[in-house]
Amino acid sequence: MPRVRLLLSALALAGSVAGAEAPPVKVATCQACHGAAGVSVAPDIPNLAGQRATYLARQLEAFKAGTRKNDLMAAMAAQLSPDDIKALSAYWSSLPPAPADAGATAPHAATVSAMALPKDFPQAYVEYKREQDETNKTLTLRYANKLALDAARAGKPLPEGSILLTVNYTPQIGADGRWTPGAVKNYVGMETRAGWGDAIPPLLRNGNWNYGVWSSDGTPRLALQQPRCLACHQPKAADSYVFTLAALRQPATH
Ligand code: HEC
Ligand code: HEC
Structure with missing residues (x-):
């Protein structure tokens, strides 16, 4: 009787959830970077599982105060209350330092992007900012679709359907030393x-923005990086999550 079995397993599941200590709501945000069980897969992100609660709390306070500096954690800690810090530190401290099946978890929702490299680029786009990086020999052009440009110029928040695309080029350097775009290095959008x-969990959520990175041939390169994009752009919420909004309001002409 499949129906009975389904009911029984649903009851068993409900029982096990009620039996375990419920994690604080904001844990879902931390999991995007620190791993579902607090064991990180990225070389620059520390494990949280099993660390001492007082140590974790002190680090979160330091990120919040700016005495320990990291753009991603500054954006996260700014949104935590003293009670959040206490609850999150206790929760992560309570987990075993290295779970047996660390690799077996499903991808976190914050790592999933719906954005595709726009098919109507470059025709439907307007350049609004240009940067020249001598050290990395990169010419960066920032583009927006018309919807985003019109809203920015009207002083309005960027509406659904807005697309911003940053394109990094190898420069062609003229006899006069002037840089013009050569081959595309990559796309960031x-x-x-x-x-x-x-x-996307609340501390990371950027309204409805999703992010993307592509190589010159259009191959997606975002991999698991989206939580970082979200974290660093999150403090720009009042500017539609856009750092270069001022330039978008007054596009330069070339
Ligand atoms: C966007 C990615 C990202 C998210 C989301 C994130 N972190 Fe972090 N976290 C980092 C990075 C990167 C570091 C390392 C910072 C450094 O190098 O100083 C870090 C470091 C820390 C540390 C210091 C650990 C140590 O060993 O010193 C603590 C504590 C911490 N995070 C807690 C949290 C908590 C709690 C959350 C959820 C509310 C969270 N983080 C969400 C990226 C993230
Ligand atoms: C460490 C912080 C940080 C991270 C992480 C980050 N960004 Fe940004 N992003 C910036 C800043 C700062 C600018 C503005 C650069 C300028 O003014 O020249 C920017 C600009 C942009 C722009 C142009 C529109 C705007 O907001 O001004 C796009 C598109 C963009 N980033 C996409 C991404 C994507 C995709 C990722 C993740 C793969 C990402 N960013 C990760 C800080 C960050």
Whole structure:
């Protein structure tokens, strides 16, 4: 009787959830970077599981105060109350330092992006900012679709459907020393569409913006980086999560 078995396993599941200590709500945000069980897979992100609670709390306070500096954690800690810090430190401290099946978890919702490299680029786009990086020999052009540009110029928040695309080029250097775009190195973008932010936990959520990175041939390169994009752009919430909004309001002409 499949129906009975289903009911029984549902009851068993409910029982096991009620039996365990419920994690604080904001844990889902931390899991995007520190791993589902607090064991990180990125070389520059520390494990949280099993660390002493007082140590974790002190680090979170330091990120919040700015005495320990990291752009991603500054954005996260700024949104934590003293009670959040206490609860999150206790929770992560309570987990075993290295779970047996660290690699077996499903991808975190914050790592999933719905953004594709826009098919109507470059025709439907306007350049609004240009930067020349001598050290890395990169010419960066920032583009927006018309929807985003019109809203920015009207002083309005960027509406759903807005797309910003940053394109890094190898420069062609003229006899006069002037740089013009040569071959594309890569594409970096952000796009907002209704519903795209729904599954992203609140501390990381950028409204409905999703992010993307592509190599010159259009191959997606974002991999698991989206939580970092979200964390670093999050403090720009009042500017539609866009750092270069001032330039978008007054596009330069070339
Ligand atoms: C966008 C990615 C990201 C998210 C989301 C994130 N962290 Fe971090 N966290 C980092 C990085 C990167 C570091 C290392 C910072 C450094 O090098 O100083 C770090 C470091 C820490 C540390 C210091 C650990 C140590 O060993 O010194 C603590 C504590 C911490 N995070 C707690 C949290 C908590 C709690 C959350 C959820 C509310 C969270 N983090 C969410 C990226 C993230
Ligand atoms: C450490 C912080 C940080 C991280 C992480 C980060 N960004 Fe940004 N991003 C910036 C800053 C600062 C600017 C503005 C650069 C300038 O003014 O020249 C920017 C600009 C942009 C822009 C142009 C629109 C705007 O907001 O001004 C896009 C598109 C963008 N980033 C996409 C991404 C993507 C995709 C990722 C993740 C792969 C990412 N960013 C990760 C800080 C960050």
